[in-house]
Each structure stands twice: as structure tokens, then as C-alpha cells.
Amino acid sequence: MTGARAPGGPDVSPGRHGTVPRRRGRPPRTESADTRDRILGAAREEFSEHGYDKTSVRGIAKSAGVDAALVHHYFGTKEQVFEAAVEVAFAPVLEGRQAVLDAPLEEVGERMTRMILGLWENPVTRAPLLAIIRSAVNNETAAGVFRRLVAGQLLRRIAGQLDLADAELRAELAAAQLVGIAMIRYVIKIEPLASADPEQIIRRVAPVVQGHLTGR
16 A cells, blocks of 8 residues: 555655654654654664665655655665664673673683673564674675774774784684674574573683683
8 A cells, every 4th residue: 555645634654563644854853862763763674674785765764654854864874874773783782892891801701702692692682683794794885884883892992901912803803703603593593503502602602702812
């Protein structure tokens, strides 16, 4: 069913959750935060379901029940929408990084492994992480956004704690270990890793991550 507009009324769009009015132009200030959050939520769903290449600003707007002009007003281009959605989805990593940074050096590997695996084990954070990984693997623009966020906000902070000449390489190798496990366990779902107990994985992987970070 296509959208319709009553005389003098707003556009009507089916939307993801039923027929809702599609707003044109800027919303009142009191509705701005809610509208922005709704667009971000729709963007995460669209990127998760369709990937970066097949997601459009128009599709995000339709899912959010707003006009495409509002998406551009709040976020700009599709790349900027993706970056905003990634930042929201990646927020638990950025919030949890302080626990890693504050840990004694000999515990950094376990803290980092437990934090990353815990985010993947949580269904709430897993879905947006899957969207990020799938989009970054298939699209260079999305990969660039992911690199900027991960390298700038996480890996360089961890590398700064190591005080070693090759600290950035060490942090990247540790991250590669964890991203590889996430790909096999949650994306490709190869057994027995896909159904292994998380604590068993942490016990086996944390020393390897620690070795990447501080091993000689």
C-alpha cells in the first residue's frame, strides 16, 4: 500500500510498526530528541537487515515514519547516518574501555576479552554489532567509519597504556584476535566455537590477547 495524504494533512507512510504520519520539515523542539532517536533506531535496523550498500536514506526515513529531509537535517549523508548509528551501538565498548584501561597491566588481556565477548553475548548489543561488522566487511565507506571509531576511541587508548615501541601493532593484533573469534562464533557460526561456553572461550583466549599486548 502506498502512502497517501488527506487534503491539508500530513503524508502517511506505512512504516515498520503500522501506518504513521510522515512528517515534513523540522519538528517542534520538544519532539527533536525523540525524532532523532527514532531515526537512529530505524537506521540500525535498516543497516542490520540490508547492509550499508542496500540501505538508503529514503528507506531509513520510511522506517522511522519521517520525511527524508529530516534525516538529512539531523545527520547529513548516509555515511554520517551510519557513523552516528555506529557510535550509539559502540557506546557500551567506549563506556567499558575504562575498566580495561584501569586494570593492572597483567589483567588487561582478560578484561578486554571479557568486555568484547560480553557485548557479543548480549542480544541487545549483538544486533547492532552484527550490522557494523557486515557493513564494514562489504563496503569501504562503512569500513572507514568503523576504523576511525575503533582505532581512535579504543585501540590507541589501550596502546597508550602499554608504553612499548610497537604498542599500536600489539593493540591491533589483540583486536584482530577478538574480531576473528566474533566473526566465526556469531556471524559464520562454525561449530564447536559457535556453541562453546563463553567462560571456556575467555579462559583460552585471554592469555593469547594478553600475549599480544604485553608478551615479549
